[in-house]
Each structure stands twice: as structure tokens, then as C-alpha cells.
Amino acid sequence: MANVFAFAETRGGEVRKVGLEAVTAARMLADKLGGGEVHALVLGPRGVAAKASQIGEHGADVVIVVEHPDLANYSPEVATATAADRIKAGNYRAAIFSTSAQGRDLAPRIAARLGVSVVTDVLSFDVEADSIVVRHPMNIGKVIATIAITSQPAVIAMRPNVIAPAKNPKPGRVETAQPAMDPASSRVKVIETKQGGGGKLDLAEAPVVVAGGRGLKSAENFKLVEDLAAAFGNAAVGATRAVTDDGWRPHSDQIGQTGRLVSPELYVAVGISGAVQHLAGMRTSKTIVAVNKDKEAPIFKVADYGIVGDVFEVIPALTEAVREAKKHH
Amino acid sequence: MKIAVCVKRVPDMDVRFRIAADNASVDEAGLKFDINDFDAWSVEAALKLKDANAGSEVTAISLGPDVVQETIRKALSMGADKGIQLKVDKVPFDGLAIARTLAEELKSGGYDLILFGKMSPDSANGVVGQMVAELLGLPCVSAISSLEIANGKGKAKRELEGAQEIVEFPLPAVLTVDEGLNQARLPSLKGIMAAKKKPLEVKPAQLPQSQLTVRKVELPPERKAGRIVGEGAAAVPELVKLLQTEAKVL
Numbered sequence: 301m302a303n304v305f306a307f308a309e310t311r312g313g314e315v316r317k318v319g320l321e322a323v324t325a326a327r328m329l330a331d332k333l334g335g336g337e338v339h340a341l342v343l344g345p346r347g348v349a350a351k352a353s354q355i356g357e358h359g360a361d362v363v364i365v366v367e368h369p370d371l372a373n374y375s376p377e378v379a380t381a382t383a384a385d386r387i388k389a390g391n392y393r394a395a396i397f398s399t400s401a402q403g404r405d406l407a408p409r410i411a412a413r414l415g416v417s418v419v420t421d422v423l424s425f426d427v428e429a430d431s432i433v434v435r436h437p438m439n440i441g442k443v444i445a446t447i448a449i450t451s452q453p454a455v456i457a458m459r460p461n462v463i464a465p466a467k468n469p470k471p472g473r474v475e476t477a478q479p480a481m482d483p484a485s486s487r488v489k490v491i492e493t494k495q496g497g498g499g500k501l502d503l504a505e506a507p508v509v510v511a512g513g514r515g516l517k518s519a520e521n522f523k524l525v526e527d528l529a530a531a532f533g534n535a536a537v538g539a540t541r542a543v544t545d546d547g548w549r550p551h552s553d554q555i556g557q558t559g560r561l562v563s564p565e566l567y568v569a570v571g572i573s574g575a576v577q578h579l580a581g582m583r584t585s586k587t588i589v590a591v592n593k594d595k596e597a598p599i600f601k602v603a604d605y606g607i608v609g610d611v612f613e614v615i616p617a618l619t620e621a622v623r624e625a626k627k628h629h
Numbered sequence: 630m631k632i633a634v635c636v637k638r639v640p641d642m643d644v645r646f647r648i649a650a651d652n653a654s655v656d657e658a659g660l661k662f663d664i665n666d667f668d669a670w671s672v673e674a675a676l677k678l679k680d681a682n683a684g685s686e687v688t689a690i691s692l693g694p695d696v697v698q699e700t701i702r703k704a705l706s707m708g709a710d711k712g713i714q715l716k717v718d719k720v721p722f723d724g725l726a727i728a729r730t731l732a733e734e735l736k737s738g739g740y741d742l743i744l745f746g747k748m749s750p751d752s753a754n755g756v757v758g759q760m761v762a763e764l765l766g767l768p769c770v771s772a773i774s775s776l777e778i779a780n781g782k783g784k785a786k787r788e789l790e791g792a793q794e795i796v797e798f799p800l801p802a803v804l805t806v807d808e809g810l811n812q813a814r815l816p817s818l819k820g821i822m823a824a825k826k827k828p829l830e831v832k833p834a835q836l837p838q839s840q841l842t843v844r845k846v847e848l849p850p851e852r853k854a855g856r857i858v859g860e861g862a863a864a865v866p867e868l869v870k871l872l873q874t875e876a877k878v879l
Contacts, residue, residue, distance in 0.1 A: 311792070374794065376769070401789040405771045408724065408756035412763035417725040417840040420754050433844070440642045440750050443655055443846050447722065451840040487768040488802075492795040502790035508878070532879075536791075551774065551809035552788040557642060557750055558666060558808045566878040576643045580750075583852070587876040589868065595857065602852050604876065605868055609861035617862035621869045625879055 301336040302393035304329050305453065307383060308342040308355050308363075309402050312372060312493065315342065315351045317505050318398035320358050320465035325425075325458050326396040327359025327468050332427045333393055337361035338470065341383055345372040349474065356472015358465055364475050370483035373490035379406055381480035384413040387453060394432055397457040400504065407457045416451035421459045421561070423584075432456070440557045440580035460504040461563045503555065506536035509564045509585070511555055513540040513578075515571020515592060515611055519548035524615045525570050531622040538562065540578045555581040571611045574599030591615060630685040630778075632675040633740045634709065635731060635758075636668040637720075638693060638700040639751045646848070653843050655751075662696070664703045667746025669813035671806040674776060675744055676708045676814070686710050688738070692730055693720045698829060705824035706816035712827065715834035722752055723839040728760035730834050736765055740801060747772040747805040755805075762803035770796045774809040 306326035309319035323340050330336045340360035342348055344367060352363040366382055387395050387410065395410070397403040399421045411418035423435045423444070432454040436445050449456070503509060510532070512525040522537070529535035539549040541556050555562055557580040567585035572578060574590070574597055582588070583602055590603035591614045600606045607614050640660040647656040664672075672689065679685040689704035691697040692715040701712035715734055721727065735743055743762075748755030762769030773785040773796075783802060787794040788809070816824070858864045858871065872879040 311789075380763070401772065401787065404755055405759060405787075408759040409763045409769070411756070412725060412728060412760035415725075417723050418754075418756055418760075419841065420756060431842075436753070437849075438751060438753050438846065439640070439646055439655060440753070441849065442642070442646050443648075444849050445722070445843050446845040446847075448842045448844050449840065450842070488770060488796060488798045490794045490796050493789070494793045494795070495791065504790050552793075554808070566872070566876070580642070583849075587872070587878050588852075588855070589872070590855075600855065600857065603855040604853070605871055606855060606857045607859060607861070607864045607868060608857055609864070613862050614865065617865045618868065621865050622879065625869055625873065 302333040303336040303390060304333070304338050305387050305390060305392040305395040306338055306340040306360065307395070307397045307403065307406070308340045309398055309400060310342060310344040310348060311374070313344045313348050315354055316400070317465060318400045318403070318460045321458060321460065321463050322396045322398050323355055323358040323360050324466045325463045328463070329394055329396065329425060336393070339364060339390060341366065341386055343371050343379055343382060345369055349476070352472055352474045357467055357469050359468040359470050360472050361470045362473050362475060364477050366477050366479055368479050368483055371479070373493050374402055375483050375486050375490065376405055376409065376488055377486040378479045378481055378483050380409040380413060384410045385480045387414060392453045394454040394456060399457040399459050403457045407455055411455040414453070416453060416455055417449065418455040418457065419447055419449060420457040422456050423459055423462055425456060441583055459561070459563065501534065501536040503536045503538050503553070503560050503562050506534060507564055508532045508535035508566045509538050509562050510535050510568045510570065511538035511540065511572060512543060512570045513572030514542045522548060524611065528568065528615055528619045528622065531619045531626065533626060540572055540575070557581065569599050569603065570615055572599050573597045574602065630678055630682045630741045631739055632678060632685065632687045632742045632744065633735060633738055634668070634671045634675045634687060634689050634704060634744045636672065636689050636691050636700050636704050637665045637746070637749045638662050638691065638697045639665045639749050642750050648846055648848065652845055654846060664700045665746050665749045667748060667806055667808070670808065670810050671744040671746050672704045672707050672709060673811045673813040674806055677811065678742070678778060679708070688713060690715065690731065690734065692717060692727060692834065694718055701829055702824050703816065705827045706820040707814055708820060710827065712829040714829065714831045716831055717834050717836050721836060721839050722843050723841040724754050724756035724760055726836050726839050728757050728764055729837050731757070732761050732764040734832070735761065742800060743803045745803070745805045747807050758803055758805035765803070768798045768802040770798055770802065771805040772807040773804055774807045776804070776810060
């Protein structure tokens, strides 16, 4: 029976949500393949073994734990060598990653080392006789391609937030292993991982994204967006390219064609007109709310719910109403 | 320094795409093409290093049919010294097939740095640079938003989700470039004239068998027409009710 490999991504010794999404996706694929096993690899500093049960709960039959004091930061060369060796030895039908910053870096390296191709930003997958068929957005999401992967293993990096981590308890039998190379001999070294903004939720992972555009008129007024995000409690703050180009927010907050791609449960566009470049980054959001004073703004064409009005009047009222609604929950 | 920059010709995205008759590609009729933005930032990064290191040479390389010569000329007009077209009829979707063909050319070039854009918006897979690095056995840092090179070593920043990585690496190396690294210069008239005389070598190339087949491309379902809930702060209670009862996200 065909087994599936999953890369359970970590940062700072914690399994990331996208890591659990990869394990969940691998479980779904293994079941579609007839119920094979899921083997999940987790790399991290001492103590990461304690996360194995969490990975097992999400559907891993085997959790391969690689602990090393030098793996607190991501090590692309160690991760590539260790995962590639394991995938080769395990004769897996598929290997699942996330299209996170780490997964984007890692999946193609591993695939090239294995001599197979890779599809990133995958929305869904299916099994056919001799191929695994995936859906992948192209042309900034304006076109969706259906792609057949004939190689074995099929290396797939899922788009974050399209498959929610799901509990599906499996034994999660722990195997400990050594890194396939000494981290000290790695040529590429991450010397520091700087946390930005003190524990704020990440754009790609947050269930709610509140984003601001030029309609906010100044960097200081982003406080309105931050307050609304805080009222939701589970929200991250994003911005349009115009805003990051003007330096109101860092480039890493930019949602759009050249920035971040997000697909949250709820997207709230504040003072955003809806340029093509921006829509490319958020049009797959499940529910879109837009507040803009111009009723002709293109954002209203993609928004499920719109309010035409002054953001300086509407957003504080919305923040208050969300705060109230959350209180009664 | 000897620097290679791999560049791709991509369509302008600010259009409504049509599906071609084969149902497996986008109809290119009427589309405007230019160098991929991320690749323009790579060219700029190479030119900055060239400006800072006398005697450097920047080579722009593109895989594809003869139309990619325009894209190479664009890089030359910005200031790259020479171009190489790896001539194939069609650029495949399969990043490994592309990477193998590029690696074959790059392996004997003696480059200190090989630069790529982190992705192109058309195929939107973002894998070729990392694959080339792996095939050539070179150190690789992907999606960099800052870069310093000194004494045969490099330091770069990568944007993560809610964090940044500071990465050190030795040369030679492969880097892929993210937005924020620089602003690409526009070609000057003098640059455009000079580019016409710069060498552009056309080399026939062989693509390996593709492991990925694009079976179908389609336009995504249109989002269901939304509605304007109301005007001004007075519409907020109705919006909150809809988010709770209809969208069930609050």
C-alpha cells in the first residue's frame, strides 16, 4: 500500500499550523490511495520530540523526530539532506509540504535532489491510476490549472489555509533519527530569526485578515485597522502595495501579486479600491467585506458584503460591534 | 564578479485572460509581454554589484523561443553585458525540466552568483532557482529582500511569515530575489541604443521529458455578486448580523 510523506514544519521548536496542514493533507491523500501510512518528519532543537503526539493526532502513523541543538533556526541544507534521504528510503507515493516561506524554499530543493518535479501553491488533489492530479492557480489566480504529476514521489506544496488541520488520531509511533549531515558543516546558515511585531498572527495563517489601503490617508490611521484586528482577536493586519511602497507598513505586510497570498475565512478591506495587483493576493478569501467611500470601487465587485462610507466613521463602529459580538460568544 | 541573471518573458497580468483552443493554455493573442518584475529586480541587484566591483560581467540568460530575445535585450538595455538565449520552442510548466536545461548552460560558466526572480506570475510555481542550485550543488538562499556581498561571502534577509531570517552563505551561490530588495532602473535611451550592439548568443537547447502535464486551464468561478449592505456606520449592525448568521465567521 502506498505511503505518504509529510513535512511537519517547525519554527523555534514549535510545530507550525502549516505543518499540521501538511500532515492533514498527507492523511487525506493516503486515504485516497487506499489507506496507506503517513510518515511525518519533524526537525528542531532539543525538545521537539514532545510535539510528536500532536502530529500523530493529525493523522501520522509514524513521526520521525530529528533533534539537534543547532536546528532552532531553519537549516535549508540539513532539512534538504535529511528529508531527501528519508523520502528516497521510504519509497513514498507522494511528499507533502506547505507553500510557506520554508516550504517554498525546501520542496524544490528536495524534489531536484530526488530527480522529480514539484507543484507549489496547490489548492486540491486527486488520485488517478498512474498520476496524482492537482489544481494550481496561475496568472495571479486568474486562471486555474489542472496538472497531472507522473513522477514518484509526487512532490506537492499545499497553499496555506486551504486544508484546515484536522484531528484524525493515528499511532504517531516515534522514530528518532539523526540529521543526514552535520549542521555545523552547512554552507548556508540562518544566523538569526527575528520575530516581527511580537507574536502577531501571520497573514497566511490567520483566520481573519484586516487590510488597509490608501483610503486610510496616513500611516498613523492604520491604528483603525489594528484596532479592528484586535477586536476580532484572531486577525492579522495586511496592506496594499501602495501603502507598503509609501512606507506606511513594511513590505512583508503587502498582500497582492508580488506580495503575500492569503485565503482567510474573513477578509476585511478598509479603504482599498481593489486594484488587480491587490485582488490577486486575496480573491480566494472565503468571505470578503469591503468598506470604501467610492461605491464604484472595484473591490465591491469581489466583496460579499460592502459598506459605502467613510472608513473613519464606519471602522470604529464596526470595531465596537465586533468587540460586543465577541463578548457574547 | 561574474554574475548570471536568468530572466523570463511574462504577460502583463492586468487583463482578462482567455483560454486557448487546446483548453490547456492561455490564449496569448493580444497580450503584452515584458520581463518578469522579480527578474528585473534580479538584474538590478546584479548591476549594483557590477557598479561596486570593477571588472564585473553580467550575463542575462533566458530560455524560450526567439521572442525572449526582447526580454534579454531589456536586461542588456538596463546594463547587463551580454545575453544567452537557450532556444526551445516552448517554455514548459515543469520547473525541473527548465532547471535542468539552465543548469546545463550555467555549470561551465564560472559564475560567482546566479540570480533568479523568486517566481514568475504566469506559471506561479517559484521553484526554478532552488532546483538549479541543487542540480549544481551550490549554496542557495531564496526570496531575499536584502543583500550584502564582501570578501567572497554574502549576507541576506528573507521575509518569513511574521518574522525574518538573516542568512549567511559563501560564493559561488544561487539567490532568488523577492520584492523590496531594490527598485529596478529604467533603461536609458543610451542604454537601449547600446543594447542593440551587445552580444546575444543563441544556443539550441534540449528540454528533458516533462513530469508534469497541464491537462486543463480554466477561469476560476466568478465570485457570486456581492451586495452593498448599506451606507455609513448605520449599516454596521446589519453587516455584523450577516457575518454571524449567513457567513458564520463571527
